[in-house]
Amino acid sequence: MIRAVYPGSFDPVTFGHIDVIKRASRLVDELVVGVLHNKAKIPLFSVEERVKMLNEVFENLANVKVIPFEGLLVDFVKSVEAQMVIRGLRAITDFEYELQMAQTNHKLSPDIETVFLTTGLEYSYLSSTMVKEVAAFGGDITRFVPEAVACKIQGKMKIKGECKS
Ligand code: PNS
Numbered sequence: 001m002i003r004a005v006y007p008g009s010f011d012p013v014t015f016g017h018i019d020v021i022k023r024a025s026r027l028v029d030e031l032v033v034g035v036l037h038n039k040a041k042i043p044l045f046s047v048e049e050r051v052k053m054l055n056e057v058f059e060n061l062a063n064v065k066v067i068p069f070e071g072l073l074v075d076f077v078k079s080v081e082a083q084m085v086i087r088g089l090r091a092i093t094d095f096e097y098e099l100q101m102a103q104t105n106h107k108l109s110p111d112i113e114t115v116f117l118t119t120g121l122e123y124s125y126l127s128s129t130m131v132k133e134v135a136a137f138g139g140d141i142t143r144f145v146p147e148a149v150a151c152k153i154q155g156k157m158k159i160k161g162e163c164k165s
Contacts, residue, residue: 007034016123
């Protein structure tokens with residue numbers, strides 16, 4: 001049984017994350033999406049809200065589980081009995097940080113491997129930070145995140161739109 005963890009902040013989940021999660025879920029028996037609860041940062045969405053949004057997006061993918069975590073990633077990976085970490089690489093700018101993180105995790109826990117998936121070209125520019133910035137200035141974010149997520153962002157930012165929720 002191959003179980004992998006795809007960790008992240010997902011504040012909010014974007015089409016780029018969704019692409020990586022769908023592709024990673026085809027490579028392993030079970031994919032655990034680990035949602036970081038970082039007490040040092042104030043996110044737009046609480047960890048509970050982020051977990052709920054991800055669960056809604058992936059309700060039809062049977063081998064994807066969404067679980068929040070705090071503390072060290074390697075401890076979380078061990079606690080769910082996974083063997084590897086999956087990360088998406090968008091562009092060369094991601095590489096330095098991702099390499100540092102993978103090597104730190106490898107030092108902390110040599111049995112856990114980090115596997116990188118390159119994100120689809122159509123999502124290589126996309127980040128949660130950009131989505132929030134576009135939304136904050138009233139731009140259309142429906143090409144970056146699912147409609148339900150866009151509505152929740154608008155709700156949080158108190159932006160008037162056509163959302164029912
Ligand atoms: O979506 P993000 O913010 O790029 O994800 C970063 C994440 C959650 C993978 C990273 O911050 C992390 O693993 N945090 C847990 C703390 C940890 O284990 N740090 C040591 C490795 S650098």
